[in-house]
Amino acid sequence: MPEGDTVWMAAKRLDAALAGGTVTRSELRVPRLATADLRGRRVLGVAARGKHLLARLSGGLTLHSHLRMDGSWRVFAAGERWRGGPGHQIRAVLATEERVAVGYRLQVLDLLRTADEEGVVGHLGPDLLGADWDPDEALRRLLADPARPLGSALLDQRNLAGIGNVYMAELCFLARTTPWLPVGELNAPERLLTTAKRLLEANRERPDRTTTTPTTPGARGSRLHVYGRAGRPCLVCGAPVRHADESHGTPGRERPTYWCPGCQRGPAPSGGPRPGGGRRPAGGR
Template identity: 70%
Template sequence: MPEGDNVWLTARRLHDALAGQILTRFDLRVPRFATVDLTGRIVLDVTPRGKHLLTRVEGGLTLHSHLRMDGSWQVYGSGERWRGGPGHQIRAVLSNAAHTAVGYRLPVLEVLRTADEQQVVGHLGPDLLGPGWDPDAALANLLADPARPLGEALLDQRNLAGIGNIYKSELAFMARATPWLPIGELPSGIPERLVSTAHRLLEANKDRPARRTTATRTDQRLYVYGREGQPCLRCGTPIRKADQSDKGDGRERPTYWCPRCQAGPTGRPADQPAVD
């Protein structure tokens, strides 16, 4: 599940393979841009912005992509077999003399003028892994709607960019609050600590092949995410799971928490039907 640290690492791998090189193949397999051909142009850089990827090409053009839940970019050496999925899942192929970058299952893929990048990323809040990271602005954004559930506020990329469903659950656990607790009800000092912890965790994980949020344990990498029914690493209580809506895209996200360590309202278990 791509989050800000995954996207940052993907951008670095793409940049290392493509930047400064002439494109020998540019193939977009989406109807709107299927006829666009940037072969012969030089890739200038690949830059992450939150969960967005901006591949800039000479001539003032940018290939904008977003991984969402299932997308990925894979980089292969010349002549290496592509292994990212079946051919019908390929949405983009960018090649130079030494490398080929293949985009699989990309739900967002478009070419736009570099001067117009703000149209697709201008709404984002401070980027947790960006050079202009601004913790004060991120904190102000989060607290602007004190009645909003903590999990929803953390997932809203307009507040701060880079947190996904895994970090949402992990950060709420570290704050000892359920993801359904209104963010304005967090104890004094906790919102500030959440922002700084989010930045620290993404920075620490951006170069790691496997994400870790636990500080001292070696047998578990995550405190709660994906650990439904397993004992809490703090108190031993079984971790619970429920869906939480993401108002940004209207989807329900699986959410994990410890019912003993985390204070606040809780969601309905994912397998329990709603009562009319």
């Protein structure tokens, strides 16, 4: 599932391509919107809210989409061949005289009144990349259920918007705790939120997400500490990175979890570190 920085970048790309232009072609290829015609409307702008995309049009309409697991918006010059997948995967086409935006594999696509946007994004917590970012409110929401596992609390967009599975795993590693630690037991949770914002801001302008730094011990060009590195040695302590399937996230849409049993303290599935176990690497926080 795309993270908040990916959606922010998509919104920026769509806004640069469409904002200020007049829609000359519109196709919404989902049954309930098949008869909608947006031609003649001016594109006022495209914004991201957490992992949601909001394309605002004149006349008080908003085209709302969510990329979910593998959706994407591609932008092409007028007359350019579309590349992004087979035609049957296209769910939306929005074009001006100069640019064409094509939405592939969009599992969520709605047309609503701009005044009603809160109906689809009003439940979200403070947006890590938004003007509404409020660290105190995000902290309050994150700690509202102290017994909840940290990983699940971070993935819950009602607490703070923009963190996906990659950042969840990486943030837990940087906090030196496992994703199963009750969030109420986390030391300095405000520091975790500061790190989350710093990482998303650092990555929103670049295509290759990176959470390591040139000074990360043993990085050797690796961009991530633990995510996607199951069985490979931890960059810091050398212990094999562990992996658990479908352990965090919304019921029915759980995500795999990655962690280092040597660096991260706290509870973990069978075979992982004991609560309070593991050794703290040099320079750990």
